[in-house]
Amino acid sequence: xxxxxxxxxxPKNPINQALKAISSSRFAVLExxxxxxxxxxxxxxxxxxxxxxxxxxxxxxxAAAIQRFAERHKH
Amino acid sequence: MPTYEFTxxxxxxxxxxxxxxxxxxxxDDSTPEIREGRGVLNIARDADxxxxxxxxxxxxxxxxxxxxxxxxxxxxxxxxxxxRRLDRTYESVRLLAAGKRGAGxxxxxxxxxxxxxxxxxxxxxxxxxxxxxxxxxxxxNRVIAAADHLLRARALVSAPVLDGLAGLGRxxxxxxx
Numbered sequence: 095x096x097x098x099x100x101x102x103x104x105p106k107n108p109i110n111q112a113l114k115a116i117s118s119s120r121f122a123v124l125e126x127x128x129x130x131x132x133x134x135x136x137x138x139x140x141x142x143x144x145x146x147x148x149x150x151x152x153x154x155x156x157a158a159a160i161q162r163f164a165e166r167h168k169h
Numbered sequence: 170m171p172t173y174e175f176t177x178x179x180x181x182x183x184x185x186x187x188x189x190x191x192x193x194x195x196x197d198d199s200t201p202e203i204r205e206g207r208g209v210l211n212i213a214r215d216a217d218x219x220x221x222x223x224x225x226x227x228x229x230x231x232x233x234x235x236x237x238x239x240x241x242x243x244x245x246x247x248x249x250x251x252x253r254r255l256d257r258t259y260e261s262v263r264l265l266a267a268g269k270r271g272a273g274x275x276x277x278x279x280x281x282x283x284x285x286x287x288x289x290x291x292x293x294x295x296x297x298x299x300x301x302x303x304x305x306x307x308x309x310n311r312v313i314a315a316a317d318h319l320l321r322a323r324a325l326v327s328a329p330v331l332d333g334l335a336g337l338g339r340x341x342x343x344x345x346x
Contacts, residue, residue: 129189130197144211145188145201152198155172155213159200161286162211162245165279 104132106153109146112160121164135160139169170215171253173222175313176241177230179208187233194233196226208235219312227320238324240317245279245286254289254309255296272299 103125104110113123116135125133132148144163150156182203183191191201191210199210210230216222227237246254252262264270266278266287276292278285323331 128185130192131188140205142205143203147192147197147200150197150200152172152213155174155198156200158213158247158286159202159211163202165245165286 104146105148106150106156108153108157109150109160112157113146115161116164120167120169135163137163137167137169140167142167170217172213172215172249173219173309174211174213174246174250175219175223175226177210177212177226177237178239178241179210179230180236180238182206182208183235187235191230191233191235195229196233199226209241219309220316223313223316236324237320239321240313244289246289246292247286251287251289251292254293274299 104113113135116123120138122136122138123133124136127133127148130147130149131145133146134143135146136143142163144160146160147156177199183201188201191199196210196212198214199212202209202211210226212222212226214222214226216225223240230237248262248266249259252259255262261270266275266285268275274295276287276295278287322334326334
């Protein structure tokens with residue numbers, strides 16, 4: 095498991111956009127590449143995390159969930 | 170077929186080995202989250218009704234080896250969800266949000282770049298004041314609240330006790346009739 099230096103490597107473009115939009119100072123994006131889980135976004139302040147699927151049924155919805163997570167974690 | 174968004178609260182936080190089973194149990198339309206040490210699934214499910222979406226999601230979660238202990242709601246919603254809740258087309262709502270149609274002053278999105286998300290509380294209040302109607306408490310929110318109470322009740326008592334209490338629902342329907 096290693097930290098992504100820059101966001102935007104996910105194969106689905108909506109998720110790429112969501113990852114690029116979140117602040118790297120407040121969130122860590124970890125690539126996992128294990129089974130269906132591509133990675134995880136972690137709030138650096140509180141440790142909450144949200145999963146990123148490799149092949150979500152609707153990538154736009156996974157992306158929207160990541161954005162909502164970022165909005166809720168404006169510590 | 171409409172898309173229904175709701176949040177499922179799990180009895181435990183998923184561990185590394187749980188995620189594949191979650192995905193393969195029909196929850197590839199979910200986004201798992203660990204929130205204050207608790208497991209949460211953000212669901213966006215296509216179904217004929219919200220009730221159908223909730224029941225099918227609970228069945229999927231149990232197949233993945235978890236229990237659902239309650240439901241939550243999201244105030245941050247997409248234009249697609251706004252359109253469905255207001256029974257309007259997506260294009261109609263998009264034009265209202267862009268200020269290209271209607272009274273103007275549509276609430277600004279709360280999210281930044283990427284997919285715009287809006288406060289349902291703000292949008293529903295704007296619609297009520299500009300177009301009339303009581304949009305603030307939607308049928309969706311009532312269904313989710315009822316399902317949440319039923320799931321929490323399920324966690325409190327045994328299955329036989331819950332079966333015995335099911336008659337309360339039938340009595341309520343006879344009272345309304």
